[in-house]
Amino acid sequence: MATEIIIPKLGMDMEQGIFEKWLIAEGEYIKKGEPLFEMVTDKVNMEVEAETDGYLIYTNVEEGEILPVFTVIGYLGKQGESIPEEESLTDENEKDISFQLQQPIRRETEEIKEETYVSVDAVVSLNDKVRATPAARKMARDTNTDLHFITGSGPSGRVQLNDVKTYIIYAEKKKEINKQQIEEKNTLEDILITPPAKKLVEARNISILEIIGTGPEGRITYNDVSGYINEHPEYKEQKEHDGVRISPLAYRMATENNIDIHLIKGSGSKGKIVKKDVINAMENSELNAFKEKIPEVSDKQKGSRTVQMTHRQKIIAKRMIESVEDHPTVTFTTEIDMTNAISLRQKLRDSISYEYNVKMTYTDVILYNTARVLKEIPVINGKYTDQGILYHDYVNMGLAIGMEAGLIVPVIKKIDTMSLGEIAKNRQQVVQDVKENNIMVDSLTGSTFTVSNLGMYDITNFNSIINGDDSAILSVGAIKERPWVVDSVLMVRPVMTVSITVDHRIIDGLQSAKFLSRLKELLENPEIVE
Amino acid sequence: MSTETMTYRDAIKLAIAEEMRRDDNVVLLGEDVGEYGGAFGASVGLLEEFGEKRIKDTPISESAIVGTATGAALAGMRPICELMFMDFVTIAMDQLVNQAAKLRYMFGGKAKVPMVLRLPGGSGTGAAAQHSQSLEAWLCHVPGLMVVYASTPAEAKGLLKSAIRNDNPICFIEHKLLYKTEGEVPVDEEYTIELKKSFVKKEGTDVTIVSYGAMLHKVEEAAKYFEGAGISLEIIDPVTLYPMDMEPIIESVKKTGRLIIVHEAAKTGGLGGEISARIAESEAFDYLDAPIIRLGGLDVPIPYNRNLEKAVVPSEEAIKEAVLKVLNR
Numbered sequence: 001m002a003t004e005i006i007i008p009k010l011g012m013d014m015e016q017g018i019f020e021k022w023l024i025a026e027g028e029y030i031k032k033g034e035p036l037f038e039m040v041t042d043k044v045n046m047e048v049e050a051e052t053d054g055y056l057i058y059t060n061v062e063e064g065e066i067l068p069v070f071t072v073i074g075y076l077g078k079q080g081e082s083i084p085e086e087e088s089l090t091d092e093n094e095k096d097i098s099f100q101l102q103q104p105i106r107r108e109t110e111e112i113k114e115e116t117y118v119s120v121d122a123v124v125s126l127n128d129k130v131r132a133t134p135a136a137r138k139m140a141r142d143t144n145t146d147l148h149f150i151t152g153s154g155p156s157g158r159v160q161l162n163d164v165k166t167y168i169i170y171a172e173k174k175k176e177i178n179k180q181q182i183e184e185k186n187t188l189e190d191i192l193i194t195p196p197a198k199k200l201v202e203a204r205n206i207s208i209l210e211i212i213g214t215g216p217e218g219r220i221t222y223n224d225v226s227g228y229i230n231e232h233p234e235y236k237e238q239k240e241h242d243g244v245r246i247s248p249l250a251y252r253m254a255t256e257n258n259i260d261i262h263l264i265k266g267s268g269s270k271g272k273i274v275k276k277d278v279i280n281a282m283e284n285s286e287l288n289a290f291k292e293k294i295p296e297v298s299d300k301q302k303g304s305r306t307v308q309m310t311h312r313q314k315i316i317a318k319r320m321i322e323s324v325e326d327h328p329t330v331t332f333t334t335e336i337d338m339t340n341a342i343s344l345r346q347k348l349r350d351s352i353s354y355e356y357n358v359k360m361t362y363t364d365v366i367l368y369n370t371a372r373v374l375k376e377i378p379v380i381n382g383k384y385t386d387q388g389i390l391y392h393d394y395v396n397m398g399l400a401i402g403m404e405a406g407l408i409v410p411v412i413k414k415i416d417t418m419s420l421g422e423i424a425k426n427r428q429q430v431v432q433d434v435k436e437n438n439i440m441v442d443s444l445t446g447s448t449f450t451v452s453n454l455g456m457y458d459i460t461n462f463n464s465i466i467n468g469d470d471s472a473i474l475s476v477g478a479i480k481e482r483p484w485v486v487d488s489v490l491m492v493r494p495v496m497t498v499s500i501t502v503d504h505r506i507i508d509g510l511q512s513a514k515f516l517s518r519l520k521e522l523l524e525n526p527e528i529v530e
Numbered sequence: 531m532s533t534e535t536m537t538y539r540d541a542i543k544l545a546i547a548e549e550m551r552r553d554d555n556v557v558l559l560g561e562d563v564g565e566y567g568g569a570f571g572a573s574v575g576l577l578e579e580f581g582e583k584r585i586k587d588t589p590i591s592e593s594a595i596v597g598t599a600t601g602a603a604l605a606g607m608r609p610i611c612e613l614m615f616m617d618f619v620t621i622a623m624d625q626l627v628n629q630a631a632k633l634r635y636m637f638g639g640k641a642k643v644p645m646v647l648r649l650p651g652g653s654g655t656g657a658a659a660q661h662s663q664s665l666e667a668w669l670c671h672v673p674g675l676m677v678v679y680a681s682t683p684a685e686a687k688g689l690l691k692s693a694i695r696n697d698n699p700i701c702f703i704e705h706k707l708l709y710k711t712e713g714e715v716p717v718d719e720e721y722t723i724e725l726k727k728s729f730v731k732k733e734g735t736d737v738t739i740v741s742y743g744a745m746l747h748k749v750e751e752a753a754k755y756f757e758g759a760g761i762s763l764e765i766i767d768p769v770t771l772y773p774m775d776m777e778p779i780i781e782s783v784k785k786t787g788r789l790i791i792v793h794e795a796a797k798t799g800g801l802g803g804e805i806s807a808r809i810a811e812s813e814a815f816d817y818l819d820a821p822i823i824r825l826g827g828l829d830v831p832i833p834y835n836r837n838l839e840k841a842v843v844p845s846e847e848a849i850k851e852a853v854l855k856v857l858n859r
Contacts, residue, residue: 135787135819154820154858161787161819 002077003052009069010041011441015151016068017041018311019061029055030076037073040311041441045405055079060181062274064267064311070149072178132159139164145171184209192219200225204235205247246273253278265308316406323465331463332509333499334516336523337486338479341365342494344526348420356421363399363453364424366476366498369522371395371416371423374449377515380472381448384506398447398467399427401434402454408434409467411447455479461497471503472512496523531721533684533714541683541715542572542648542704545690546610548719550580553608556694559586559595560612560648569614570650570709596622596647600630600699603645608694615661616651616703619669630699631674644697646690652705652744652794653839659831662839664743664795669701670772670804676700677771678725681746683713688723689769696725703771705744728775730782734764737853738782740805741792742767745844749792752849761853771801779805780814787819788856794843797826820856825849 007017020038024030035047036056054076061073130147132140136159140147143164150167152159191208193201197220201208204225211228213220229235235248244261246254250273254261257278264281266273309317345365352360374381374395383390395416398409410430415423433439450467453476460477467473477497484493498519502512536544550556558573558580564587567574577585588595592613599609613619619626626647634642653662669677676698680686686704693700731746732753741749746767753763764782768774783789789809791802802824809815809822825844833839 133787133819134816138816160858 002057002075002081003054004072005036005051005074005076007039007067007069007071007073008048009148010046011445013445014041014069014441016066019063019065019067019073020045020311021063022056022059022074023047024056026056026059027079029053029079036076042315044439044441044444045312045437050076052076055081057081062267062276063269064265068151130159131157133161135161136164139168143168192217194219194221196222197225200229204229206232206235244273245271247275250275250278254281257282263306310405312406319468320465323467327466327471327503328505329466329501330504330509330512331499331501332512332516333461333497334520336496336498336520337484338362338494338496338523340526341523342479352421352424356425358421358424358428360420360424361427362455362479362496363451363476364420364427365523365526366453366474367397367399367412367415367423367427367451368418368420369519370449370451370474371397371418372522373515373518375416376518377511379511380500380502380507380515382506383448383469383471384503389506392448394448396446396448398450398470399430400450400452400464400467400473401431403434408439408444409447409450410434410439410443411445413446450474451476455496461499463499463501466501466503471506472515473501475499475501531716531718533716535712536683536715537709538680538683538686538704538711538713539570539572539709541687541713542690543574543576544715544717545687545694546573547576547579549608549691549694550576550584552719553694555606556608556610557584557586557602558610558612559588559599561588561590561595561614563587563612568612570704570706572612572648572704572709592618592622593625596625596630599645599647600625600633600643603630603643603699604633604641608644608646610646610648610694612648612650614650615657616649616665617660617663619647619649619665619701622647626675626699626701627672631672634698635674642697643699644694645699646693647699647701648690649701649703650706650709651703652707653827653832653843654707654744656834656836656839657706658834662832664793664827666701666703666771667795667800667804670801674699675772676725677703679703679705679742679769679771681705681708681743681767681769683711684715685723685769687715688721689725692722692725695722700725703743707744711747723769726770726773726775728766728768728770728778730764730778731767732763732765734762734786736762736764736786737788737790737856738764738766738779738786739790739792739849739853740766740768740779742769742771743794745792745794748844748846749849751846752853755846755850756853761857763853768805774805774808776805776808776812780809780812783809783812783814784817787817789818790823790825790849790852790856792825792844792849792852794827796829797824798829800824800826802826820858823852823856825852 007019018040020040022037023035030036030050030053032051032053033049036050038045038047055078057075057077059074061067067073131152132147133154137147139145139161145164145168147159150159150163151157153163154160192213192215193208194215200222201211206225206228208220211220211224214224215221245266245268246261247268251261253275254264254273259278259281261273264273264277267277268274341362345360345362349360352358378391379389381392381395394414397412397415399412401408401410410433412423412426412430415426418426430439430443433443445468447468447470449470450473452464452473454462455476455478458478460480462475462477464473464475475498479494479496481492482495484491484495486493498516500512500516546558550558558576560568562569563573564577564582564585573585588598595611595613599611602609613622630643630645651664651666653664655662666677666679669675676696678689678693678700680689680702690702693702732750734753739749746765749763749765753765756763764786766779766782768779789806791805793800793802795801806822806824809818825848827844828842830842832842
């Protein structure tokens with residue numbers, strides 16, 4: 001029986017994912033646990049593994065397509081196996097939904113405040129943990145619907161009766177469409193066509209259902225196809241678009257709308273530009289403006305080139321703008337004599353290395369003390385909301401990490417409850433996860449404050465843009481030897497410059513100054529550390 | 531059925547008068563019920579018609595009033611007691627709870643206590659903390675008593691007549707703010723309203739609201755307000771608070787999926803909790819599409835200050851907000 005391949009739900013608040021690409025070709029064989037396709041959430045790129053052994057017998061997704069979680073994007077099955085409609089219907093009825101993901105995912109539940117790792121299979125049996133009203137539950141029970149597939153519209157995402165009703169209607173429709181597609185596919189397989197004709201049909205992207213075959217037993221011949229093309233000029237001149245792969249309809253739309261097809265990114269197979277891409281391009285006024293500015297000159301002649309941004313880069317760009325628009329910020333800077341912090345690190349390094357098997361860094365010392373100060377001045381760890389200032393009893397520390405692929409901010413949750421060694425251990429783990437692209441979605445959300453440390457790049461002083469839902473961000477520069485006056489004596493001391501950028505709506509200069517001076521006090525006098 | 535417009539107070543007086551004419555065993559006793567005509571004027575003129583033997587002014591002792599009535603009821607009479615304020619039922623609690631409520635059961639059904647305790651309750655008159663309470667939940671906690679709450683003049687007449695004819699001790703609660711309200715009241719002497727039966731006062735589809743007494747009128751106002759907005763409230767008055775007829779409420783919640791209970795009595799330990807729990811235990815649970823909301827009085831003594839007095843009991847605004855909340859709007 002063919003197994004559905006779906007877009008997995010990787011975090012509590014994940015509603016959709018972007019399908020990037022298949023990692024094997026249609027028709028290829030894959031073993032359980034091997035990477036099957038790549039997808040992007042608004043946080044991470046990830047590879048999704050095959051749930052079972054099998055051939056990728058059917059796919060139903062385009063690269064770059066944004067899909068709700070649990071959307072079926074293909075099937076794994078036996079070689080040559082088609083997907084009979086009864087089978088797919090039974091699948092639905094028996095709720096035999098196979099998740100394609102075996103790696104652990106994180107999931108928060110109401111009852112279990114501590115985050116626990118559960119396998120996706122286990123999530124299915126945890127149906128009761130979905131926040132839903134009794135009425136919604138009853139309907140789901142009566143109709144054999146899995147509540148996990150439903151996005152709740154009630155408070156805190158509670159699934160209400162109406163959500164279930166809407167979902168069922170949606171599922172029915174989807175089933176209809178799948179059925180039609182499968183029928184069409186079966187029909188296609190029944191149509192006889194000569195190999196040259198088939199090649200031409202595929203090259204021009206023509207539906208063979210529309211062509212009347214004149215060969216033996218109604219077989220479609222090359223002549224039938226070229227005759228059809230003559231009657232339908234939109235299928236002509238397929239290849240004469242400067243080597244750009246584009247469907248006839250998309251080409252016509254692009255020409256009519258004066259859009260340079262070189263500037264459109266194709267999302268179809270092998271980067272082919274399809275109708276959707278042209279519509280996206282038309283909506284993108286920036287692209288239009290860009291096109292107008294450099295009308296004729298080719299990019300190469302100008303010595304410049306435009307490289308399409310990855311989804312992650314686009315998301316980062318969007319977040320940056322949102323942050324700047326949402327937060328009226330102001331920045332404060334101070335210098336800290338790190339002499340004592342350095343000797344503290346040297347003193348503790350070996351014992352922490354022994355106990356936690358991790359190399360403690362200055363970042364850890366800074367994170368530890370920052371968390372302490374945040375507990376003392378909670379507004380900096382809070383958040384502006386329309387209802388009032390939201391205070392947290394905990395500190396979830398974001399740590400900005402620059403990667404080639406873009407900025408990533410993993411979160412060390414409840415850092416205020418951790419010892420220095422525990423912080424070092426957790427910090428090392430998230431950094432490693434980020435570098436290995438292994439980071440869980442839930443480890444990228446929920447920060448209450450962020451630290452950005454560029455000290456290792458010899459940057460002495462900089463400001464940052466506030467991250468996510470935080471209200472402040474600490475920018476940490478390099479520790480450098482500088483002239484420093486202690487008790488009227490000029491000395492050379494290791495000095496570190498730190499800046500805090502705050503949301504000025506709720507945090508004023510006094511609180512920011514208190515924050516910095518307390519952080520300075522703690523770092524310059526580590527004996528205050530218990 | 532021919533009706534007359536009359537006040538809630540006159541409807542009560544009419545019920546008493548009709549029952550006293552019908553049955554010589556019916557008597558009225560209480561503080562100032564005779565010459566003065568009762569603290570709220572509900573027995574004005576009865577002394578003239580029925581005489582001192584059947585309209586008894588009593589000493590200022592609620593314990594004595596209820597004790598006397600219990601004894602009289604055991605001996606075959608059908609006494610009606612007026613306690614000036616519901617708050618004073620506390621003084622009569624031993625007679626009421628330990629005697630009147632228990633005797634029929636303890637005598638194996640051979641003795642019965644057909645008696646009605648009229649209890650003017652509720653706030654809104656500026657009578658302060660000792661004269662404004664809503665203690666119905668206490669009384670509902672005593673098996674052997676029945677608790678009835680009338681919210682309109684017609685109901686006051688029909689229910690009081692049924693209560694007088696009933697063979698059990700019945701606490702008949704009258705809201706002080708309702709005495710002056712007017713309504714059409716059937717003048718037929720055989721007009722009664724069945725006890726232990728909840729009534730759907732207004733049919734609706736979106737939210738079920740259970741309420742009684744003076745609060746019911748605020749709920750009805752809120753329902754009118756929402757009518758224009760396309761939100762349809764179903765209003766149910768349980769009328770007999772104990773033992774309560776849950777069936778119409780369960781059926782209603784199964785229809786609407788949403789329940790709000792509104793009462794003036796303090797929320798903690800109030801009837802809202804009981805109704806809510808019974809719905810959770812019933813088959814209606816599976817039809818709930820939002821958490822049940824209870825609107826009750828704040829857990830404070832009723833203040834004397836008029837503005838504060840208003841603020842401690844659910845307002846029409848609070849009811850509207852609750853409706854929008856259960857609807858996620």
